[in-house]
Amino acid sequence: MNKLRNRFIFSIMLVVTIVLLALGVTLGAWSNERYHDFVSDRMKSETALTSWAVLEDGFPEREEAERVAREVGELFEARITILDENGTVLGDSWANPNEMENHIDRPEIQRALTDDEPELRFSETIGADLLYYALPLHIDEQLVGYVRVGLSIESFNEMNQMVWTVMAVSFIVAFLIILLLIARITKQIIRPIDDATKAAIRLAEGDYNTRTYEDQHKELGLLGRSINVLAYNLQQLSRRHQTQQEQMAALIDHMGSALLFMNVRGDVELVNQTTEQVFRVTSKELIGKPYYEVLPSQGLISFLQSVYMTEKKQRSQINWTENYITKVYDVYGAPVLAKSGRLRGVTVVLHDITEQKKLEQVRKDFVANVSHELKTPVTSIKGFAETLIDGALADPVASKQFSEIIWKESDRLQMLIIDLLELSKIENAQFQLNVEQISLREITEEAMALLDSKAVEKEMDLSVKETGSSIIEGDAQRLKQIILNLVTNAIAYTQSGGSVEVSLIEKKEAVELQVKDTGIGIQPQETQRIFERFYRVDRARSRNSGGTGLGLAIVKHLAEAHFAKLEVESEEGIGTTFIVSFPKRHMQS
Template sequence: MKSGLYARLVLACAILLSVLLTGLGIVLGQFFPLFAGNTDLTIQHHYWLYLITVLVVAFLISLFVAARMMLQYAKPIDEITRIAVRIAEGDYLARTRMNGPEYDNELSIAINKIASNLQEMSLLRTMENERLKTLVESMGSGLLMFGRGGTVNLVNGVLEKTFGLSKKSIMGMTYKEIGLPPVVETLIDDVFMTEQVHESQVQLDGENSTAYVSVYGAPVIGRHGNWLGIVVVMHDITKLIRLEKVRKDFVANVSHELRTPVTSIKGFTETLLEGAMDDPAVMKMFLGIIQKESDRLHLLIDDLLALSGMESEGFTLQYATVDMKDVIDDALSAVSRNLEQKKMKTITNIPGHITIEGDIVRLVQVMVNLLTNAINYSSENKTITISVTDANERIRIEISDEGIGIEHLELPRLFERFYRVDRARSRDSGGTGLGLAIVKHLIESHNGTVDVESEIGVGTTFQIHLPKKQDY
């Protein structure tokens, strides 16, 4: 380590004093014979000893005084230099002392101010880096950044998960080496070549599913207009694509379901106006068909309005203590006419009075929809079994029929709007295709679940699980 300024100054001062005092001694020694040419040799020796002693003492005193003077000015500079070196090495907590007059100077104040400013800048930079890292990692989109040479220098976890990549393995690789889909590579090529923003939608086909990604590529331009690279953002739009498909299917289904009864009503009305009303029997038959289609249209509109109301933000349930026996009795009364028409009977298994917190009107609606479904898809003289079981904090309701059954492949889509296993039979039975969608929504609004099991030719069982107490 290099010696400090103070040590160097003391050494230089000592050498200078030594030279000066030695020269002074030599000069004084030359003058001695002029004043005492015949002086005794012993006295001369004493004189030389005295002269040397005086010069040595003068040297030491002068050196001490000079050292003390230099200590006030040079030693603080040495310490400030050490502090400056520590600051230059990144130790922004280092500070010079301010507890002495020799340290209370503009240089010490300036060094401390520089250290304080650098510390603040370091903290701000650390905070900004943490914020950027948090933002990059927490954003819902995949992020990939390339330098001017086309190599990866930034990637977040979402992109790793989307494409099955590892951050450690792809850092420093070019975009053509990391295994991106060809469409994405082409987009990156276009951004590099044109230095313009490019967007594209990419379909990613997996083993069990298909995902859709919106890819946005843009050049990264520095503060002074210099080219730094490009950034690629990939946002998963699979849900949006599926929702758009659901919306299109819904519009198509509603249009179809509305058009069918309207077409029938219009056709039979035109036939009556063209002369068929002259025949009372034909007119009665046609009016009956018109009434049936009008009822079906009315039921469809009611179900659409009901489902729309349930899915709105303002939809609430009127909770109260509900006896499940009352719910089932009310539902059976509502479908009693349909049961009589098909000569069907019901079996209920309810052990005592089982009560829950729920909306009795909505629960009756659920039971009516499920019972109507069971009646419509069963032949005459069949039996519907309804059972309620107490399962600690929850209850289980089962509605089993002896109907035609449902294929296992059809079960996952059974609760979709307008989905019908047998469209012709559903339409003949007067169903709207919304009943089970309403059931699912109302049960989930009660914080419950609904499942279905079915076997072709044997029948179908719907299972509902509901909590006894609701969390408000």
């Protein structure tokens, strides 16, 4: 705004300067012309008087001409020159006539007969600028000579200089006075505009807290008051808009479903936090790029293409597998249309129903597996019991053999029921641990002692290795149950002559339990399902070993109850390692 003020002042002062200069030049020229006319009239009068003095007693000779020239020159304070009709100087009040050349060709002599204006000419004789005027001398209408008057222009120059000096001083004084007045008036006018402009710029930048100066003058203060009212209204609107925007952003970001919006060209313009988590990318990697280049699922891309082509709402279920994990999403897509009906973009919502699908599948598998697991021993018991009733009791060998089979199958059935009840108890919300400080090494050795006979039957090596301290807070019986299930599982899936190693490694905030075997291993796609109920990697092997298929499910729930981290590392044909990381201090203690 200072630039505007300076330009405003500069423009006004430029006009004022031009006007003053024009006025000064006009007055100076007029004054110079008036003084020149005055001097010309004076010279004409003095020349006429000199002509009268020269011809008073007739045309003089040289000596008389010199006397008359000196006397008149002293009287008029001018240079008086008397010439004959041939231009020869007879007398000169400022020079010796004998030393001067003939003046017949001088401009003032040539112009004498025309009675023109005086001629300004530099005199080489006296070395000065003089204003000359000459008149012809006639006696009885016969030209007898010339009389010339030369007046120094020094006084003319002094007068001219004085006029210009007075005008210059007046111009400077007037210029300064006008400049001060213009600067003050401009400041009063520009200040409200300047403040209003700055306030408007801050408003445009989004600073609605700004206020501007309100001038006391009614007209000048109106702009500032209007700006302040506008700023207040914008501030209120901004607060309401910001509140609504924050609420909308919080709603979008924290909704459980992934949300995307693509413009009419297919470029992603809006995503929420759930979208970043689903696709494992940041919003910067998605926004501004075509959906068909950044979305990982070909099924989702095809679904969006269908919405774009039909411009109708659609719903579908899409599966895609990432890192051996299959995700299932309920996808809803809808076109965004303007009032004119023109397509502006497409919005899509993805709701993760993987757990629901998994629960449905687990429920189906559980019913099928329980039915299958119960059917086998019940069928065996019923069949052999019928055989005994039909007469096999009379045969001591057959009756003993059938009775042992019935006992084994009933024992297996009892173990299955016990494990189901145990798993149900662990999953119960009222389930609590008996937390105390215990040594994992002692519990591990107790568990290994119980399983030593099974290892001997398969000629397997069981070993326990401890690195650091294995003291933690937990439920001793439940921890022993975890170790028993893991080691039993390792023995069941390891060939004869193999080995099972249990390692206890102390970490900074935890103790890590590792159960490593040299068994058949697990395929990568099965590692996520081995903790499901009744899921078996090798069904025939585990059933023959007497397992119920619930051991790892129990391990998972007991590990979660201890806030432990459970991991599996396996390579098919090489072996499997179960890693359970127990925190040293129980989080609920």
